[in-house]
Amino acid sequence: MRLLVLGGTRFVGRALVEQAAALGHQVTTFNRGRTGQDVPGVEAVRGDRENAADLLSLVDGREWDWVVDTSGYVPQIVGNSVRLLSSRARAYVFLSTVSVYPGWPAEPVSEDSETYECAPDTPGTAEDEANWTAAQYGAYKAGCERAVQEAFEGQVTILRPGVILGPMENVGRLTWWLTRITRGGRVLAPGDAGKPIQPIDIRDLTAFTLNCLEKGITGTFNLTTPKEHTTFGGLLNACRAVTGSDAELTWVNDEFLVEQKERQWTAIPLWRTPAGTWAVDSAKATAAGLTCRPIEETVRDTYAWLRESGGPLAYDRQAHHGLSPERERELLELWDRR
Numbered sequence: 001m002r003l004l005v006l007g008g009t010r011f012v013g014r015a016l017v018e019q020a021a022a023l024g025h026q027v028t029t030f031n032r033g034r035t036g037q038d039v040p041g042v043e044a045v046r047g048d049r050e051n052a053a054d055l056l057s058l059v060d061g062r063e064w065d066w067v068v069d070t071s072g073y074v075p076q077i078v079g080n081s082v083r084l085l086s087s088r089a090r091a092y093v094f095l096s097t098v099s100v101y102p103g104w105p106a107e108p109v110s111e112d113s114e115t116y117e118c119a120p121d122t123p124g125t126a127e128d129e130a131n132w133t134a135a136q137y138g139a140y141k142a143g144c145e146r147a148v149q150e151a152f153e154g155q156v157t158i159l160r161p162g163v164i165l166g167p168m169e170n171v172g173r174l175t176w177w178l179t180r181i182t183r184g185g186r187v188l189a190p191g192d193a194g195k196p197i198q199p200i201d202i203r204d205l206t207a208f209t210l211n212c213l214e215k216g217i218t219g220t221f222n223l224t225t226p227k228e229h230t231t232f233g234g235l236l237n238a239c240r241a242v243t244g245s246d247a248e249l250t251w252v253n254d255e256f257l258v259e260q261k262e263r264q265w266t267a268i269p270l271w272r273t274p275a276g277t278w279a280v281d282s283a284k285a286t287a288a289g290l291t292c293r294p295i296e297e298t299v300r301d302t303y304a305w306l307r308e309s310g311g312p313l314a315y316d317r318q319a320h321h322g323l324s325p326e327r328e329r330e331l332l333e334l335w336d337r338r
C-alpha cells in the first residue's frame with residue numbers, strides 16, 4: 001500500500017513511518033527538513049504545508065492509498081491539504097487530541113462529548129504551536145477535524161490521543177521523570193501512588209493506526225490506555241527499576257501541591273487533579289483492535305533510547321516541563337514541616 005505522511009520525522013509521525021516501512025508499505029513523507037531526520041529507505045518530499053506551491057508540487061503526478069496527517073494544527077491549512085489530496089488518496093487519518101473536548105480534563109469524556117466550536121476555514125499559522133494555550137490548541141484541532149471530514153466524506157479516521165509516551169518523545173514528560181529519578185535522592189512524587197493514569201505507548205498508537213488503514217476502519221477514536229491499566233506509582237516505580245536509581249519517592253498529596261500553587265501538568269509532569277484527566281473512555285478503540293503494552297515496557301524502551309540518543313529533539317514545550325531542584329527541595333521541606 002502507498003502511504004503519505006504529512007510530517008514524519010519527530011515522534012508520532014516518525015514512529016508510524018518506521019512501522020509502516022518495516023511492514024513493507026511504500027511510504028512518502030512531506031516536511032520542510034527542519035525537524036529530525038528522514039527514515040532511511042523512505043521517499044522524502046521537501047515542502048512547507050503552509051505554502052500552496054509546495055503542496056502542489058507534492059501531489060504532482062503522485063497518488064496514495066492513505067494519508068496520515070500528524071502535522072495539522074490550523075484548520076485553513078489542513079483544509080488546503082485535504083482539498084488537494086481528496087482526489088489523490090482513498091482515505092485520511094488525522095492526528096487530533098482529547099483537547100478537542102472543552103470538558104476535558106474537568107470531566108470524563110467519550111467520543112460523543114461536545115467538541116470546541118471552530119470553523120473549518122479558520123486561518124492562522126502553526127509556527128508557534130508549541131506555546132499555544134490548551135484551549136487554542138484544542139479548538140483549532142476541532143476545526144481541523146471538520147476540514148478533513150468535509151473533504152474526505154466518510155473516508156476519515158480521527159484519532160484523539162491523550163498523553164503519548166515512548167521512545168523519541170519530544171514533549172518532555174517521561175523523559176523528565178527518567179532524568180529526575182536517575183539523579184536519585186529524595187524525589188517529590190505527586191498525589192497518590194494508586195491514582196490510575198492512561199498514557200498510551202507510541203508503538204501501540206501506530207499499530208492501531210496501521211490496523212485501521214489495513215482494515216479500512218473509519219470513525220473517531222479516543223486513544224488512551226484503558227482506565228485502570230496503570231497508576232502514577234506504577235510509572236515512577238518502573239522509572240526507579242529501570243534506572244537502578246536509589247531515588248526515594250516521597251508522595252505529597254494533591255491538596256498540599258494545590259495550596260502551594262504548583263503548576264499542574266507541566267511543572268510536575270503528568271500531575272493533574274481534575275477528575276476527568278485520566279477518565280477518557282477509549283473502549284471504542286479497544287473494540288476496534290487497540291492493545292496496550294505494560295507501562296514497564298514503555299519506560300524501559302524510552303530509557304534505552306534516551307541513553308543511546310542523548311535526549312529528545314529540541315521542542316519549545318520541553319522548557320515548560322519539570323521542577324527545578326531548588327523548588328523541589330523547598331516543597332519537600334514545607335511538606336515535612338506541615
Ligand SMILES: NC(=O)c1ccc[n+]([C@@H]2O[C@H](COP(=O)([O-])OP(=O)(O)OC[C@H]3O[C@@H](n4cnc5c(N)ncnc54)[C@H](OP(=O)(O)O)[C@@H]3O)[C@@H](O)[C@H]2O)c1
Pocket residue numbers: 006007008009010011012013014015030031032033034035036047048049050069070071072095096097098160161162163164165171
Ligand atoms: N505528544 C503527545 O502526547 C500528543 C498527544 C495528543 C496528540 N498529539 C498529536 O500528535 C501529533 C504529533 O506528532 P509529531 O509532531 O510527533 O509528528 P511527526 O510527524 O513525527 O513530526 C512533526 C512533523 O511535521 C513536520 N512539519 C511541521 N510543520 C510543517 C510544515 N509547515 N510543513 C510541512 N511539514 C511540517 C515536521 O518536519 P519539519 O519541521 O522538518 O517541517 C515533522 O516532520 C500532533 O498532531 C499532536 O497534536 C500528540
